[in-house]
Amino acid sequence: MKCDSCGxxxxxxxxxxxxxxxxxxxxxxxxxxxxxxxxxxxxxxxMFDDTFFNNxxxxxxxxxxxxxGNSKLSACPQCGMTISAFNxxxxxxxxxxxxxFQQHLVPLIKRIQGSTSYEGRLPQRGAEDLKxxxxxxxxxxxxxxxxxxxxxxxxxxxxxxxxxxEQSKVSN
Amino acid sequence: MxxxxxxxxxxxxxxxxxxxxxxxxxxxIRLARNFKGIPFTNRGDINDxxxxxxxxxxxxxxxxxxxxxxxxxxxxxxLSAIERDVLVEKHLISPxxxxxxxxxxxIISEDSRISIMVNEEDHLRIQSMELGLQLEKAYEKxxxxxxxIESKYDYAFSKDFGYLTAxxxxxxxxxxxxxxxxxxxxxxxxxxxxxxxxxxRMGYSVRGxxxxxxxxxxxxxxxxxxxxxxISEQATIEQLSQIVQGVVKEEExxxxxxWTTDKEGIEDKVWxxxxxxxxxxxxxxxxxxxxxxxxxxxxxxKLIDVTMNFHEMLVITRxxxxxxxxxxxxxxTQERDSQRAQVIRDTLLRGTKGGTI
Numbered sequence: 001m002k003c004d005s006c007g008x009x010x011x012x013x014x015x016x017x018x019x020x021x022x023x024x025x026x027x028x029x030x031x032x033x034x035x036x037x038x039x040x041x042x043x044x045x046x047m048f049d050d051t052f053f054n055n056x057x058x059x060x061x062x063x064x065x066x067x068x069g070n071s072k073l074s075a076c077p078q079c080g081m082t083i084s085a086f087n088x089x090x091x092x093x094x095x096x097x098x099x100x101f102q103q104h105l106v107p108l109i110k111r112i113q114g115s116t117s118y119e120g121r122l123p124q125r126g127a128e129d130l131k132x133x134x135x136x137x138x139x140x141x142x143x144x145x146x147x148x149x150x151x152x153x154x155x156x157x158x159x160x161x162x163x164x165x166e167q168s169k170v171s172n
Numbered sequence: 173m174x175x176x177x178x179x180x181x182x183x184x185x186x187x188x189x190x191x192x193x194x195x196x197x198x199x200x201i202r203l204a205r206n207f208k209g210i211p212f213t214n215r216g217d218i219n220d221x222x223x224x225x226x227x228x229x230x231x232x233x234x235x236x237x238x239x240x241x242x243x244x245x246x247x248x249x250x251l252s253a254i255e256r257d258v259l260v261e262k263h264l265i266s267p268x269x270x271x272x273x274x275x276x277x278x279i280i281s282e283d284s285r286i287s288i289m290v291n292e293e294d295h296l297r298i299q300s301m302e303l304g305l306q307l308e309k310a311y312e313k314x315x316x317x318x319x320x321i322e323s324k325y326d327y328a329f330s331k332d333f334g335y336l337t338a339x340x341x342x343x344x345x346x347x348x349x350x351x352x353x354x355x356x357x358x359x360x361x362x363x364x365x366x367x368x369x370x371x372x373r374m375g376y377s378v379r380g381x382x383x384x385x386x387x388x389x390x391x392x393x394x395x396x397x398x399x400x401x402x403i404s405e406q407a408t409i410e411q412l413s414q415i416v417q418g419v420v421k422e423e424e425x426x427x428x429x430x431w432t433t434d435k436e437g438i439e440d441k442v443w444x445x446x447x448x449x450x451x452x453x454x455x456x457x458x459x460x461x462x463x464x465x466x467x468x469x470x471x472x473x474k475l476i477d478v479t480m481n482f483h484e485m486l487v488i489t490r491x492x493x494x495x496x497x498x499x500x501x502x503x504x505t506q507e508r509d510s511q512r513a514q515v516i517r518d519t520l521l522r523g524t525k526g527g528t529i
Binding site for chain 1: 315339341
């Protein structure tokens with residue numbers, strides 16, 4: 001198999017990436033892989049060097065320097081957790097850590113989960129805005145489907161529904 | 173209640189015989205939840221842990237009202253090491269919870285379908301189990317429990333990240349959906365590795381339930397979702413169910429292939445395994461799992477007329493359950509192998525027509 005990037009060398013580095021829930025496979029030669037990695041700050045150089053299995057396992061594999069370098073907030077205001085302790089243990093200290101370390105967590109979660117948008121269920125209390133947003137998102141999908149299937153009357157209905165939901169959001 | 177859980181190999185929910193649960197043994201939903209404003213378990217002090225435990229003590233009655241069955245709260249400190257290990261072998265608690273016991277507890281429903289680990293890595297791990305491929309049903313029950321708790325206490329939740337968990341690999345839905353499958357024919361025909369690879373490529377994980385390494389002992393594997401962000405609970409359950417249905421189809425095809433290419437060969441394997449299991453005087457856990465898997469395959473393919481509950485056999489052959497059954501805290505390998513052989517003989521002969529060989 002030839003490298004996806006240069007098309008000349010044999011591909012010996014195989015990666016799967018998940019972007020917005022879409023999985024893509026890439027095959028690169030070592031040289032192009034190294035170049036890609038410098039560009040994106042990906043994780044596999046740390047997998048090939050000797051530091052892989054030391055006690056900074058989490059830090060090296062899951063949280064490479066590029067995502068952690070620009071640390072501003074050093075400790076969580078609620079539990080006192082530090083980013084370096086998190087790198088070491090791989091566990092956060094409390095719910096507020098997610099706010100305190102948001103800028104580190106977003107790229108990390110993107111890497112391990114393939115997405116940073118929450119699509120799951122909502123708690124019964126305190127997430128009214130989010131519920132409306134999720135409904136609108138769902139309706140937009142329905143709208144696209146309706147248009148595809150040329151059900152224009154239904155599409156118009158959905159459009160009006162989205163409009164009124166958006167207005168209710170603004171007035172709130 | 174605790175007594176029944178520890179001494180009976182079959183949890184009540186496993187006794188349902190109305191379902192055809194060949195190939196797919198069971199479905200499980202696990203939700204990771206934390207309470208708002210209390211440090212996660214690894215960072216909480218003893219007062220924090222006690223607070224979480226207190227919340228859950230107050231939930232016993234509301235849970236009973238919602239679920240319609242009674243719940244028991246078992247403090248892990250009150251159990252002996254072997255009793256805790258039996259709960260692990262029955263998948264009611266995690267090894268992690270069994271090792272750290274201060275202010276740790278498990279809440280189990282009367283039918284053992286629901287178990288809630290308290291102060292595991294997350295404050296709560298709500299677990300719901302069903303026989304066969306019934307992820308949807310397991311999910312509904314887990315959600316009923318989840319809603320009951322949330323109506324009294326606020327969870328740690330953010331609109332950006334969803335349910336907040338100690339490890340970012342669970343953040344979002346906090347849901348792990350798993351299905352246990354028994355796929356001996358896929359192993360025998362050498363098709364399993366390819367299938368495992370394609371499942372992994374879809375972002376799901378596959379691991380052998382028993383033993384180390386990729387080849388699962390007894391050909392029992394667990395398929396689970398990995399992603400908890402960017403996908404809803406329903407979509408995850410739908411995808412996983414489709415994957416499992418695909419695996420079932422492949423396993424059925426492989427069984428048909430075994431049947432047409434060498435029926436006598438597979439019959440020979442099944443009967444030999446049955447012969448050893450009904451006559452051996454000592455048997456290791458590893459060997460027992462392999463042979464029991466053959467017999468189960470023989471039963472599924474109607475090559476052998478024996479009544480056996482695979483779930484029961486899987487639990488019965490585990491070391492700690494055996495020790496508990498015999499009433500000993502620890503046993504030497506030889507004694508354990510001999511006890512195991514006897515229990516298997518007794519159980520299989522009970523399920524054989526005529527009862528004697």
